[in-house]
Amino acid sequence: MSVRRSARLLALPLVALVAAAGCGGSSGGKQSVSTQNSPGASASVDSAAAALLPASVKSKGSLTVAADASYAPNEFIGTDGKTVEGMDADLAAALGKVLGVKVTVENQSFDSIIPGIVDGKYDLGMSSFTDNKTREKQVDFVDYFVAGTSFFVKANGGPKVNTLADLCGLSVSVEKGTTQQDDATAQSGKCTKAGKKKVSVSVFPDQSGANLALSSGKVQVSMADSPVAAYQVKQSNGQFALSGQAYGTAPYGIACTKGTGLDNAILAALKDVMASGTYTQILDKWGIQSGAITTPTINGATS
Amino acid sequence: MLVNTLAFSSTTRGRSVVSRFDWQVIGQYFASDRVFQGLERTLLLTLIAMAIGIAGGIVLAVMRLSANPIVSGTAWVYIWFFRGTPVLLQIYFWFNLNFLYPNLTLGVPFGPALYHADTNGLITKFVAAFLALGLNEAAYMAEIVRAGILSVDEGQTEAAQALGMTRLQTMRRIVLPQAMRVIIPPTGNETISMLKTTSLVSVIAYTELLYAVQLIYSVNYQIVPLLIVAALWYLIVTTVLTIGQYYVERHFGRGSARMLPPTPIERLRTLVLRSPESKAL
Numbered sequence: 001m002s003v004r005r006s007a008r009l010l011a012l013p014l015v016a017l018v019a020a021a022g023c024g025g026s027s028g029g030k031q032s033v034s035t036q037n038s039p040g041a042s043a044s045v046d047s048a049a050a051a052l053l054p055a056s057v058k059s060k061g062s063l064t065v066a067a068d069a070s071y072a073p074n075e076f077i078g079t080d081g082k083t084v085e086g087m088d089a090d091l092a093a094a095l096g097k098v099l100g101v102k103v104t105v106e107n108q109s110f111d112s113i114i115p116g117i118v119d120g121k122y123d124l125g126m127s128s129f130t131d132n133k134t135r136e137k138q139v140d141f142v143d144y145f146v147a148g149t150s151f152f153v154k155a156n157g158g159p160k161v162n163t164l165a166d167l168c169g170l171s172v173s174v175e176k177g178t179t180q181q182d183d184a185t186a187q188s189g190k191c192t193k194a195g196k197k198k199v200s201v202s203v204f205p206d207q208s209g210a211n212l213a214l215s216s217g218k219v220q221v222s223m224a225d226s227p228v229a230a231y232q233v234k235q236s237n238g239q240f241a242l243s244g245q246a247y248g249t250a251p252y253g254i255a256c257t258k259g260t261g262l263d264n265a266i267l268a269a270l271k272d273v274m275a276s277g278t279y280t281q282i283l284d285k286w287g288i289q290s291g292a293i294t295t296p297t298i299n300g301a302t303s
Numbered sequence: 304m305l306v307n308t309l310a311f312s313s314t315t316r317g318r319s320v321v322s323r324f325d326w327q328v329i330g331q332y333f334a335s336d337r338v339f340q341g342l343e344r345t346l347l348l349t350l351i352a353m354a355i356g357i358a359g360g361i362v363l364a365v366m367r368l369s370a371n372p373i374v375s376g377t378a379w380v381y382i383w384f385f386r387g388t389p390v391l392l393q394i395y396f397w398f399n400l401n402f403l404y405p406n407l408t409l410g411v412p413f414g415p416a417l418y419h420a421d422t423n424g425l426i427t428k429f430v431a432a433f434l435a436l437g438l439n440e441a442a443y444m445a446e447i448v449r450a451g452i453l454s455v456d457e458g459q460t461e462a463a464q465a466l467g468m469t470r471l472q473t474m475r476r477i478v479l480p481q482a483m484r485v486i487i488p489p490t491g492n493e494t495i496s497m498l499k500t501t502s503l504v505s506v507i508a509y510t511e512l513l514y515a516v517q518l519i520y521s522v523n524y525q526i527v528p529l530l531i532v533a534a535l536w537y538l539i540v541t542t543v544l545t546i547g548q549y550y551v552e553r554h555f556g557r558g559s560a561r562m563l564p565p566t567p568i569e570r571l572r573t574l575v576l577r578s579p580e581s582k583a584l
Contacts, residue, residue, distance in 0.1 A: 111521035138524060202428075203510075205506060209508065216398075216423075218399075218423065
């Protein structure tokens with residue numbers, strides 16, 4: 001443990017030295033740092049990517065990442081009761097290693113993260129954010145994954161829902177501030193316009209509340225991002241089942257403050273993480289390889 | 304405060320659209336449908352929860368002061384349980400009652416069932432909300448009412464008994480009216496506090512005022528202006544309740560002093576119309 005820590009302490013000034021010496025070159029010097037055995041154990045610091053970090057991050061030497069840890073398997077609180085774990089947490093750690101900065105993942109409520117990034121309270125938001133044009137007005141996104149929305153219902157006696165249109169007359173639970181909240185509310189309007197019964201949407205402060213409402217029978221359907229829905233169904237030991245197909249496949253983006261250049265640094269680091277195979281390792285660990293992408297982009301939303 | 308807010312927002316990184324004191328947005332949402340609907344639900348919940356709380360509190364307090372150990376013991380257990388758990392937990396408990404009792408049946412023990420209901424259909428979000436808030440409030444009100452009853456001199460009860468009044472008559476006509484003077488101020492406190500405590504029901508997705516505002520800003524990111532809208536409405540209702548409490552206190556304070564002090568309105572009238580004509584009247 002002490003060998004690892006001193007090796008990491010050595011890495012930072014060495015990175016700074018190499019960056020100062022050969023910054024802007026075509027291939028920055030890669031420094032090997034031995035780390036603990038989680039996905040990304042063989043990560044090395046990419047000084048070219050680290051050089052793209054904004055000055056404030058470089059001087060801090062750390063990145064603050066915000067995530068709403070009620071969204072397993074992407075972000076959730078681990079068994080120790082305080083560490084944020086999951087796909088986003090692992091990816092944040094891998095990015096931190098490549099950039100040679102410390103990464104702290106904080107648990108914050110979902111709808112406070114984007115305003116927090118705009119205000120500069122957090123550096124990054126990695127909370128399964130769907131990259132869309134509305135959110136791109138507030139922050140820049142580095143797209144790293146794709147996911148759609150899935151419906152899940154009670155396995156015994158749950159309704160059959162294939163598309164949003166099937167929701168008319170049903171009760172749905174969603175998390176506050178998500179695209180699912182918008183979709184379900186919009187669908188309710190469409191249902192009433194078509195003369196059908198409205199969708200009874202229950203918006204909960206977090207996904208746990210939405211899941212509880214489904215398991216206690218308060219609502220008939222729940223909607224969440226497809227990896228989250230799949231994980232819920234897996235963890236429920238046969239109580240829940242997925243219904244229909246995932247729709248609205250859209251990219252997940254890492255939210256960064258506009259105009260700081262942080263998105264370029266993250267993009268470069270992400271390309272390294274993908275090239276080294278760490279990305280695939282992380283997705284495999286959580287069983288969500290189906291959402292993998294090959295080329296990360298910035299602000300790749302189409303709607 | 305306005306200057307500080309402006310100074311703060313100019314030093315934060317990035318032109319932030321979410322932390323300005325935006326009176327236009329406040330004006331836009333202050334009287335909007337969603338905010339009104341939330342306000343309506345908050346007021347309704349406060350009313351029903353306080354009604355249950357006060358009625359339950361009086362019953363429990365009288366039970367606590369009973370000589371019968373079973374009666375006072377039952378009241379003690381109720382107060383202990385409902386004061387001993389957080390309101391938030393009670394809200395969750397009532398909302399998810401069907402985990403413990405999937406069906407509710409009312410009937411004769413070992414006899415026919417007179418009333419049978421599926422718990423899920425019976426306990427909606429609204430029902431769970433006012434049950435949790437009301438029953439919790441009853442426990443706290445019980446102590447307030449008990450304090451009021453204890454404040455009435457024992458001589459009053461003795462005199463009533465000497466006149467041949469039953470315990471119920473004594474309580475209803477002699478003790479409780481006098482106890483009200485001591486009960487009203489903390490009850491006013493509890494009512495005003497209940498107005499804000501209703502915001503906890505957001506955890507069962509019941510959209511009262513604060514949650515309605517949160518749902519709006521979770522989509523348009525106008526956090527501070529919308530929170531100000533909610534704060535303004537809470538302040539307005541609290542002011543109305545405070546004025547109401549003042550007049551209720553005056554009503555129950557009759558007979559406690561030879562002349563009750565003038566109300567603010569009477570004082571204002573005297574100040575404004577200080578003239579020989581008004582003195583003659």
